[in-house]
Each structure stands twice: as C-alpha cells, then as structure tokens.
Amino acid sequence: MSELRCVAANGLIHADGVPPASLAAGLERDPAFVGVDAGSIDGGPHYLGSGENMHASRAAAKGVYRTLLTHTREADVPLIVGSAATAGADAHVEWTREVVREVAAEEGIAFDLAVIYAEQDPDDLAAKRRAGAIEPLGASDPLSEGDLRESERVVAMMGPEPIAGALDGGADVVIAGRCSDVSIFTAPALRAGFPEGPATHLAKTIECGGLIALPRTGADCVVGTLADDAFRVAPAAAGKRTDPTTVASHLLYETADPYAFEEPRGTLDTRDCEYRAVDDRTVEVTGSRFHPAEYTVKLEGARRVGHRAVTVAGIRDPGALAEVDRLVDVARAAIDGRAEDAGIDPGAVRASVRVYGRDGVMGGREPAPDPGHEAGVFVEVVAPTREGADDLVAAARRELLHGDFPGRTTTAGNAAFPLSPTDLPAGEAYEFSVWHSMAVDDPLEPFEVGTEAVG
Amino acid sequence: MTALGELAAVVRSKNAGIHYVTVDVVFEDPRTYRRVRESGALSAAVVAERYGLAEGEVRFFEYDPGLAFKATLPREAPAGSPGDADVYGAQQHAPLLDVDVPGVEPDDAQADKG
Numbered sequence: 028m029s030e031l032r033c034v035a036a037n038g039l040i041h042a043d044g045v046p047p048a049s050l051a052a053g054l055e056r057d058p059a060f061v062g063v064d065a066g067s068i069d070g071g072p073h074y075l076g077s078g079e080n081m082h083a084s085r086a087a088a089k090g091v092y093r094t095l096l097t098h099t100r101e102a103d104v105p106l107i108v109g110s111a112a113t114a115g116a117d118a119h120v121e122w123t124r125e126v127v128r129e130v131a132a133e134e135g136i137a138f139d140l141a142v143i144y145a146e147q148d149p150d151d152l153a154a155k156r157r158a159g160a161i162e163p164l165g166a167s168d169p170l171s172e173g174d175l176r177e178s179e180r181v182v183a184m185m186g187p188e189p190i191a192g193a194l195d196g197g198a199d200v201v202i203a204g205r206c207s208d209v210s211i212f213t214a215p216a217l218r219a220g221f222p223e224g225p226a227t228h229l230a231k232t233i234e235c236g237g238l239i240a241l242p243r244t245g246a247d248c249v250v251g252t253l254a255d256d257a258f259r260v261a262p263a264a265a266g267k268r269t270d271p272t273t274v275a276s277h278l279l280y281e282t283a284d285p286y287a288f289e290e291p292r293g294t295l296d297t298r299d300c301e302y303r304a305v306d307d308r309t310v311e312v313t314g315s316r317f318h319p320a321e322y323t324v325k326l327e328g329a330r331r332v333g334h335r336a337v338t339v340a341g342i343r344d345p346g347a348l349a350e351v352d353r354l355v356d357v358a359r360a361a362i363d364g365r366a367e368d369a370g371i372d373p374g375a376v377r378a379s380v381r382v383y384g385r386d387g388v389m390g391g392r393e394p395a396p397d398p399g400h401e402a403g404v405f406v407e408v409v410a411p412t413r414e415g416a417d418d419l420v421a422a423a424r425r426e427l428l429h430g431d432f433p434g435r436t437t438t439a440g441n442a443a444f445p446l447s448p449t450d451l452p453a454g455e456a457y458e459f460s461v462w463h464s465m466a467v468d469d470p471l472e473p474f475e476v477g478t479e480a481v482g
Numbered sequence: 483m484t485a486l487g488e489l490a491a492v493v494r495s496k497n498a499g500i501h502y503v504t505v506d507v508v509f510e511d512p513r514t515y516r517r518v519r520e521s522g523a524l525s526a527a528v529v530a531e532r533y534g535l536a537e538g539e540v541r542f543f544e545y546d547p548g549l550a551f552k553a554t555l556p557r558e559a560p561a562g563s564p565g566d567a568d569v570y571g572a573q574q575h576a577p578l579l580d581v582d583v584p585g586v587e588p589d590d591a592q593a594d595k596g
Contacts, residue, residue: 068499068500068561069570070562071561071563071566071569072561072562164501165500165501166501167501271547272547272549275547276508276548276549278545278547279504279545279552280496280506282498283498283499283541284543284552285545302547332564335564377565379564379565379567388567388573389567392558392577394576407564407565458560459500462501462560
C-alpha cells in the first residue's frame with residue numbers, strides 16, 4: 028500500500044516559533060513535504076484591510092522562517108506556507124517573500140521559490156458578480172458593486188490546485204497567499220493520486236500542527252501519514268502523545284459543524300469515521316468521505332470605516348455605579364451632540380459605550396448582568412476623520428467624568444481614568460466587506476504564480 | 483442537579499467564521515458524556531433559551547468521537563467590526579456553565595476519571 032507522509036508545523040500566526048528539535052524529529056521520518064499555515068481571519072478585518080500582519084514582529088517571523096528554511100533545505104524536503112502573513116493578500120505575500128529571501132541570503136542557501144498571489148482585481152470580481160457567480164456565505168448580505176469598490180483588498184481562498192501546480196513546476200518552497208488551511212496539506216496528496224476523503228480529513232486534523240499533541244504545552248510538529256483508505260497522525264516530538272478523542276476533538280476547533288467541512292472542491296464528511304489508537308502516540312482514522320461539488324473559492328474583503336479613538340475609565344463610587352446606565356446615556360448623547368455641532372454625518376459615526384464588570388463582554392446576551400463594587404467603562408468611537416474621532420471620544424469622556432445623575436456626590440469626578448492622556452487614537456478601523464463564495468470554472472484562474480531562483 | 487460547568491472538562495467558545503460563534507462542551511470520560519447526553523439537559527432549545535435566540539438560529543451537535551456537544555450561534559456583530567466586544571468570540575460560552583444536569587453528580591465524574 029502506498030503512503031504519503033508529511034510534517035505539519037504549528038500555525039505561524041503570531042510567529043511564536045517552531046521548535047527546531049520537533050521539526051528535526053519530523054524530518055527524520057522522511058516526509059514528502061512540510062506544511063505550515065501562516066494565516067487566520069480570526070483577528071478580525073484589520074490585517075486584510077491594512078496589509079499588516081499579526082506576527083509578533085518581523086524579527087520573530089524571520090526567526091521562524093530561518094528554522095523552517097534551514098531545516099527543510101538541509102533535508103531537501105519541500106516547504107509549503109499557506110495564507111502568508113495572516114491575510115494572504117499581495118502585500119502579505121510580498122512581505123513574506125522578502126523575509127524568505129533575506130534568510131536565504133544570510134544563510135547562504137539556494138532554492139526554487141514559487142509565490143502564489145490570491146488578491147483579486149475588483150473589475151474581475153464585478154464581472155463575476157454581474158454574471159451571478161458570487162453568493163453570500165453564512166449571514167452575509169448579497170454582494171453589491173459598492174462592497175467591491177469600497178474594499179481595500181479582496182482575496183480569494185485558493186484550493187489545492189495552484190499549490191500542486193507550483194510543486195509540479197519544481198518549487199522547493201511555496202509561499203501561498205490566502206489559502207484554505209486544508210489545501211496546504213491536500214495539494215501534494217491529490218497530486219500523488221490519494222483519495223480525497225482521508226487526504227482532506229488528515230489535512231483538517233493537522234492544520235494547527237501540535238494542537239493535537241498531549242500534553243498541550245509549547246508548540247510542536249505532527250507527522251501525518253496518508254494511506255489509500257486511512258490516515259495516521261502522531262506528534263513529532265518523542266515526549267508527546269495523542270489519543271483518539273483528542274484527534275477527533277480537533278474537528279470542533281473553530282468550526283461550525285464537526286461532521287461537514289466545505290472546501291473549494293466539495294465537502295468532507297466525517298459522520299462515519301472511526302478513530303483508533305495504534306499506540307499511545309499514534310491514532311488511525313478510517314471512514315472519511317468526500318462529496319465533490321461545484322468548484323467555489325471563498326472571497327474575503329475588508330473596507331475602511333473610519334478612524335477609531337477610545338477611552339477607558341473605572342467607576343468605584345456606589346452612587347455612580349447605581350446610575351451607570353444614565354452615565355452611559357449622557358456619554359452617548361454627548362457623542363451625538365458633538366457630531367451634530369461638528370457637522371459630522373451621524374451615519375458615518377459608530378460609537379459604543381460598554382460597562383465591564385456587568386455586561387461588557389456579552390451585552391444583551393449576558394445572563395447575569397449584576398454589577399459588582401466597581402465597573403470599567405470602555406468607549407469606542409469610529410468617525411470619518413481622526414480629528415472627528417478624537418473630538419467625539421473626548422465629548423464622551425467629559426460626560427463620564429463630570430456628567431450629572433440623581434443623587435450625585437462625585438462632583439469632582441465620577442470616574443477614574445488610568446491613562447494620561449485619557450483618550451487614545453487607535454488608528455484606522457475596518458470591517459469585513461466581502462464574505463462570499465465565487466464559482467470558478469478553472470481552479471487556477473483567480474491566482475497568479477511567480478517563480479524565481481533564490482540564492 | 484449539577485451545573486454543566488462542573489461536569490465538563492472544557493467549555494469554550496470561538497469564532498466559526500465572521501458571522502458565528504461556536505461553543506464546545508467537551509468531557510473527559512465517556513460515561514459522563516453519555517449520561518449528560520441521555521439526560522437531555524443540553525439541546526438546541528436549551529442553548530437558544532440561554533442566549534435569548536430562536537431555536538432555529540442554533541445549530542446543535544452531539545459529537546460522540548470527541549465526547550462533546552457543539553452549538554453554533556449567530557454573532558450579534560461580525561467579528562472585529564466596530565462595536566463587536568469579542569473579536570475572537572472567546573468569551574461567549576458562560577451562559578452554558580450553569581445549565582442544570584439532572585441525575586449526574588460531579589463525584590460520579592471524578593470516580594469515572596479514576
């Protein structure tokens with residue numbers, strides 16, 4: 028029976044490291060490739076909107092790429108990085124490409140690099156929209172032309188085909204833009220002709236690397252072995268173990284449905300799967316099925332909604348706490364009033380005032396909105412200009428400090444402000460503008476591949 | 483009566499895409515999981531009631547291979563939009579912690595673990 032072995036490193040989202048010993052242990056198993064997911068939409072729309080990334084620092088990210096590149100090149104094993112630098116737009120791919128080139132130059136290593144761009148041209152998408160090829164995902168509204176024009180960036184989430192194409196072209200290192208986590212690991216498997224059910228399920232299981240390893244301390248790599256009708260997973264590091272429940276449980280992580288996973292090529296169905304311990308480090312999974320469907324890519328876009336300013340304050344006075352809703356109301360009213368005076372379009376202002384210690388986290392869904400002896404008030408204002416946002420948050424802060432309420436004794440100040448200055452500009456604010464799926468005839472069509480010899 | 487939070491090994495929430503949060507209730511031992519499942523204490527209707535949602539808004543799963551229940555709920559605002567208080571959706575599970583589970587004691591769970 029043929030087998031395909033791979034090593035999955037921990038997600039590279041924060042660049043908090045790939046343990047060299049764990050990666051080396053994985054490479055000793057002679058894998059066909061090493062895969063790592065460098066992206067996530069989980070941090071919100073900022074990264075796609077701004078072109079920035081969630082890595083702790085460029086130096087930290089460079090350190091991780093140094094580990095990955097030196098080890099995989101030494102072992103002559105292809106490295107596949109998906110969803111470069113968090114959001115996988117062109118700016119993120121280019122940023123990662125520069126880091127990789129720098130590491131190669133410093134380490135004196137040479138390789139064939141393929142980069143795959145996932146950012147989309149708004150005109151192309153507008154044409155697709157008019158042709159009826161774009162559908163809302165989940166609770167999204169139907170896509171408008173305006174959504175596309177207002178977006179800072181829109182990316183398409185590639186399936187395995189562009190990555191497989193890069194490997195066909197002889198790439199030693201693939202830096203892919205926005206990419207389904209699964210595609211990083213299914214591309215080599217489908218290229219080698221393995222059935223899609225086990226290949227996809229294995230990919231889904233190891234996309235976060237050592238999250239399936241026990242004990243859950245530190246980052247780790249995992250080794251996945253694909254056979255024709257089953258797959259096995261085991262932690263790379265000798266001291267770690269895993270078990271069937273842990274492996275099965277990974278399908279709960281950040282997913283809506285643990286039995287069905289929609290991918291560009293169709294749906295993974297795990298309803299009839301069995302998870303069996305081979306030994307205390309290895310789990311075998313059988314019964315994974317894949318139902319092919321019309322080929323679609325997910326589209327993600329973010330638009331700028333203005334500038335954000337915030338302030339935070341604590342309330343300890345029992346009288347002020349008892350009337351905190353009134354303080355919140357006067358703060359909100361002050362924002363509205365100041366916007367009107369300053370000629371700021373109220374429709375372009377988004378303000379929220381939250382009371383932590385009561386219902387700051389869950390708002391209207393809080394089952395126990397009972398204040399304690401103190402509470403925190405957080406004010407967020409988004410307005411079209413930075414000056415406007417600063418102005419409106421200042422208006423709210425003045426009312427929190429000096430606003431009146433029945434029985435007020437705190438005439439020198441209702442709230443404790445921990446910062447000087449009390450208010451903080453918080454940069455540009457974004458929201459998701461596109462969260463849709465697009466039917467495509469050719470899985471390669473939305474993506475551009477660049478190749479180069481590095482070093 | 484025992485609170486679900488006393489019986490489960492993990493109760494957590496996280497985004498499932500930008501429009502939904504998903505709550506996982508995971509058990510360590512199969513016996514406690516099965517007893518909670520058979521008690522009917524957790525269901526789409528119970529989750530909906532806890533969050534003030536319509537039952538049809540809640541996708542509820544019993545996930546035997548992971549000894550877990552999962553409920554996926556609509557977010558009040560898309561993740562990370564202005565006004566969203568929980569960009570990761572990581573603190574939306576608390577309403578399930580004190581769901582009463584009739585006839586299962588935490589001591590049973592401890593005994594099972596041993």
